[in-house]
Amino acid sequence: MATVTILQPDHAHTIDRFDAWLTQxxxxxxxxxxWEDPVPTLADLGDGVILLGGFMSSHDGIDHPWIEPVxxxxxxxxxxxxxxxxxxxxHQILAQAYGGHVAVPGPSGLEEGASELTLTDAALSDPIISHVAKNQVLMGFLSxxxxxxxLPQDSRLLASSTAYNYQAFRIGSGLALQFHPEASPAQIARxxxxxxxxxxxxxSALQxxxxxxxxxxxxxxxxxxEQVGVQPPPIVR
Incomplete structure (x- = not known):
């Protein structure tokens, strides 16, 4: 059985729907x-790691000293x-760790709700995003x-929105998403x-x-x- 470590920055940003889906x-x-546990070591991570969102900024290392070590x-x-x-x-912490730049705040301001993201050609061969690359458009929840x-050097841009160019990128075995595939409408609303x-x-708009x-x-x-070596069950729609 595979183990995945969830790195959760604050109380409000939980793994939400990914809990059931990954457990399945x-x-x-x-x-x-x-906010209370030590940053784990590589040996502690098991077969994969997910870093979630949070209300803080990726530049807030003084108030949140775990940011740079993560x-x-x-x-x-x-x-x-x-x-x-x-x-x-x-997504922002990973970009920053590899030398990318994060604007606080972004020049287009708040981006919230459901949005259609335009996928790049690179997304069509990505081991994860290619699974949702219908007509090179992906709808996701943003907040x-x-x-x-x-973007960091050597990364591949995978998705953009009308407000922000860099919505998803891959660097090696890492996938960074500005949108929240784990989040339900209720979590975005909270x-x-x-x-x-x-x-x-x-x-109601999200639902x-x-x-x-x-x-x-x-x-x-x-x-x-699949990336962590597990065969998922069939998806029934």
Whole structure:
């Protein structure tokens, strides 16, 4: 049985729907709460690692001293060909660790809700994103104000939105996604409320397209499971 380590930056950004999807693949999940647990070593990560989002900035290393060590850990994991998935803030931390630049805030401001992302040709051969590359468009849930403005050298751009160019990239065994394939409509709405917004009409708008988004999320989860050496069950739609 494979084990995947979940690096969780704050209480609000949980693994959410990935919990069930990865468990269905026979994967054991070990969660590290970065606000209170020590940053693990490479030997602690098992067969793969997922770095989730968070309300803090990737530049907030003084207030959150785990940020830089987590970046080093992900680089070490990728150097050793360990499957890495980074979403939201995780996407930004991974880019920063490899010398990319993160704007705080991004020049286009808040990007929130369901969005259609345009996939690059490189995405069509990516071991994970190719599973959701229908017509080179991918719909996902977004919730961010900070944004990657320069990709790391040797990375491959996989997806862009109308507001921000760098929505997904791959570097070695690492996949970074600004969108949140793990998040349900309820979780996105909770983040919105936590930052002073109203639950509606955002929640209803997300629920209206969630059949498409959740199918993409499950396929991403299952494709990541394949990267850690597990054969996922068939997806029934």
């Amino acid at each position: 693949c026979g994967i054991t999940l070990e969660t590290v709460h970065l 970046g080093w850990l992900l680089k070490e994991a990728i150097h050793n060909h360990l499957p890495v998935l980074a979403t939201g803030l995780g 961010h104000s900070d944004a990657v403005e320069r 983040w919105h409320v936590a930052q002073g917004g109203e639950e509606e009409p955002l929640l 209206a397209v969630d059949g498409r988004v959740s199918f993409n999320g499950q396929r991403i989860a299952y494709a990541f499971a």
